[in-house]
Amino acid sequence: MSLWEYANPKKFLALSGRILPIAAWGAGLCLVVGLVWGFFFTPDDYKQGSTVKIIYIHVPAALMAINIWFMMLVTSLIWVIRRHHVSALAARAAAPVGAMMTLIALITGAFWGQPMWGTWWAWDPRLTSFLILFLFYLGYIALWSAIENDDTAADLTSILCLVGSVFAALSRWAVNFWNQGLHQGASLSLDKEENVSDVFYFPLLVSIAGFVLLFVALMLLRTRTEIRARRIKALIARETLS
Amino acid sequence: MIALLIRDLRLALRAGGGFGLGLAFFLIVAALVPFAVGPQAAVLSTIAGGVLWLGALLACLLSLDRILALDWEDGSLDLMASAPLPLEALVSIKALAHWLTTALPLVLAAPVLGVLLQLPQAGFYWITLSLAIGTPALSVIGTFGAALTVGIKRGGLLLSILVLPLYVPTLIFGAELTRRGIQGMDTSTPLLMSAGISFACIAVMPFASAAVLRVNLR
Amino acid sequence: MEMLRVDNLAVTRGGLPVLEGLSFTLNAGHALVLRGPNGIGKTTLLRTLAGLQPALAGTISMPPETMAYAAHSDGLKATLSVAENLHFWASVYGTGSIDGALDQMNLRQLATRAAMSLSAGQKRRLGLARLLVTGRKIWLLDEPTVSLDAASVREFGAIVQQHLQTGGLALMATHIDLGIDAQVLDLTPHMQAAAQLRQDQEGFF
Numbered sequence: 001m002s003l004w005e006y007a008n009p010k011k012f013l014a015l016s017g018r019i020l021p022i023a024a025w026g027a028g029l030c031l032v033v034g035l036v037w038g039f040f041f042t043p044d045d046y047k048q049g050s051t052v053k054i055i056y057i058h059v060p061a062a063l064m065a066i067n068i069w070f071m072m073l074v075t076s077l078i079w080v081i082r083r084h085h086v087s088a089l090a091a092r093a094a095a096p097v098g099a100m101m102t103l104i105a106l107i108t109g110a111f112w113g114q115p116m117w118g119t120w121w122a123w124d125p126r127l128t129s130f131l132i133l134f135l136f137y138l139g140y141i142a143l144w145s146a147i148e149n150d151d152t153a154a155d156l157t158s159i160l161c162l163v164g165s166v167f168a169a170l171s172r173w174a175v176n177f178w179n180q181g182l183h184q185g186a187s188l189s190l191d192k193e194e195n196v197s198d199v200f201y202f203p204l205l206v207s208i209a210g211f212v213l214l215f216v217a218l219m220l221l222r223t224r225t226e227i228r229a230r231r232i233k234a235l236i237a238r239e240t241l242s
Numbered sequence: 243m244i245a246l247l248i249r250d251l252r253l254a255l256r257a258g259g260g261f262g263l264g265l266a267f268f269l270i271v272a273a274l275v276p277f278a279v280g281p282q283a284a285v286l287s288t289i290a291g292g293v294l295w296l297g298a299l300l301a302c303l304l305s306l307d308r309i310l311a312l313d314w315e316d317g318s319l320d321l322m323a324s325a326p327l328p329l330e331a332l333v334s335i336k337a338l339a340h341w342l343t344t345a346l347p348l349v350l351a352a353p354v355l356g357v358l359l360q361l362p363q364a365g366f367y368w369i370t371l372s373l374a375i376g377t378p379a380l381s382v383i384g385t386f387g388a389a390l391t392v393g394i395k396r397g398g399l400l401l402s403i404l405v406l407p408l409y410v411p412t413l414i415f416g417a418e419l420t421r422r423g424i425q426g427m428d429t430s431t432p433l434l435m436s437a438g439i440s441f442a443c444i445a446v447m448p449f450a451s452a453a454v455l456r457v458n459l460r
Numbered sequence: 461m462e463m464l465r466v467d468n469l470a471v472t473r474g475g476l477p478v479l480e481g482l483s484f485t486l487n488a489g490h491a492l493v494l495r496g497p498n499g500i501g502k503t504t505l506l507r508t509l510a511g512l513q514p515a516l517a518g519t520i521s522m523p524p525e526t527m528a529y530a531a532h533s534d535g536l537k538a539t540l541s542v543a544e545n546l547h548f549w550a551s552v553y554g555t556g557s558i559d560g561a562l563d564q565m566n567l568r569q570l571a572t573r574a575a576m577s578l579s580a581g582q583k584r585r586l587g588l589a590r591l592l593v594t595g596r597k598i599w600l601l602d603e604p605t606v607s608l609d610a611a612s613v614r615e616f617g618a619i620v621q622q623h624l625q626t627g628g629l630a631l632m633a634t635h636i637d638l639g640i641d642a643q644v645l646d647l648t649p650h651m652q653a654a655a656q657l658r659q660d661q662e663g664f665f
Binding site for chain 2: 507510511512513514525527528529530531532533534535536537538539540544547548549551552553554590594
């Protein structure tokens, strides 16, 4: 049996209907465990105090922000090459979730940055890249909602996603270069993972798992909604034609 | 293909063709900046390069929806698509016409406006060079955005939202080239990157533009 | 001589099939008029034949570089002169000369006038002159008589007739009798089949 069989909307609905509750409950469980563990049962950082605990939201959200775009890139490619409708709809469904993850990463980053660096925002390469990523998400979502015909919208957004990915990677590189050019040696590093010890590491892993499952649940839910919306459209079209 | 270029240039230069609009916008931006940040020469000369780059970029952006929308509205885009003219060539020529009528005047005007903004002596050379290298990418990427939004009524704002993130690398390297040039620093990396981005865009983007145009025409 | 052959063609509009099972052939010197109520898919069919959109099923065969398409609108540039408009299309199609078309369409005196200053009938004549300068045999015409008065319609009919006599073909969507000897293809029966959305096509059900 081929994996592509699940590209059939009917089979996808059946399968996703079984996965959805598991993912949703798993997400809830992991998030509660990860966040409670992280917030209340880990010691304060000797330098950063309790501020460091925002890591349990910030890092998973940032990870998801990038990976959701990557997932959209893959599903867009599948749509362009194999013309599976579910693939295009999954990309569409994932985009707002990805945009929210990016926004969460930016906002929690600001909350973290304020006490640490004394500023809500710095034009650090990572922050800047996430801001640009957020703009890409906005453009992608705006294009989807501006086009009436679903197949046309799927084609155009897929190509935008492919072109956008290249430019996003290029921007990441450009921003790295640009920032060094601006303030040499004075840049703020966000590489906290390096000095994270096991005490912080395991609740972080649980929290990341929670975010992944949350995304899976939201994405499946939204894709199912999109499929049903397409069914309604097809039914209306059939009614108008006959 | 030459015929299409001549046609587009003629259309741009005739009444209602919009030639000079971008240039006027560029002038206004350069004239308004001192009102916003104050007339101190020291402040202005620091930001002059960046302001000129941003102004040129926005002036380019302003004129993007004319690249394909007019031909779409009067049906000539359909006729050209069914004519023996590859869409890849069509969008390349369209981008070239946009560069010649909109971006090239901006490149030439930038040093003049640099005077208004107290651009340092060395900057006149670097702003002209960096814009000349970077603006072809702006035209080609902009044509991609225009092709994406050609079927959408009042797609102007959407076009800006789609194109601006794509302009980021060009802007960064172009403005950085100007800044480093003025400060007498090593310019080889931004110079090569600007040129590389422009050449890569010219080589690859027409295929993406033609693909989205094909989708929009069907 | 057989020039245009369409086999079991199905066309879509906005992702939905609108016409199915279209088969016809058209020989040199003949015209075919597409009939059917508004919205049945005449424009969609012509655009598919013109290669602007892919067919859902079936085949279209015609010799390469023989087709010219004219849409509802003439695609004229208002600020360009009549001659400039024609010169552009002549070079796109690689035919070069516009003199024959100017004379045939009686546009010689208007050659230097801007297209925006032409009357509706004159514009349509310019649109037809554009078809002539393409030098193509197969004309795909979408509502070619829109905005023409009775006299201009007769004039237009004569020009199509002339095109047919010189070995050309015309396939057009029109409601008006042009006074030319043309086969008629009623699209209505082909719509009936298309009205049923294929359930298995996208698998959404």
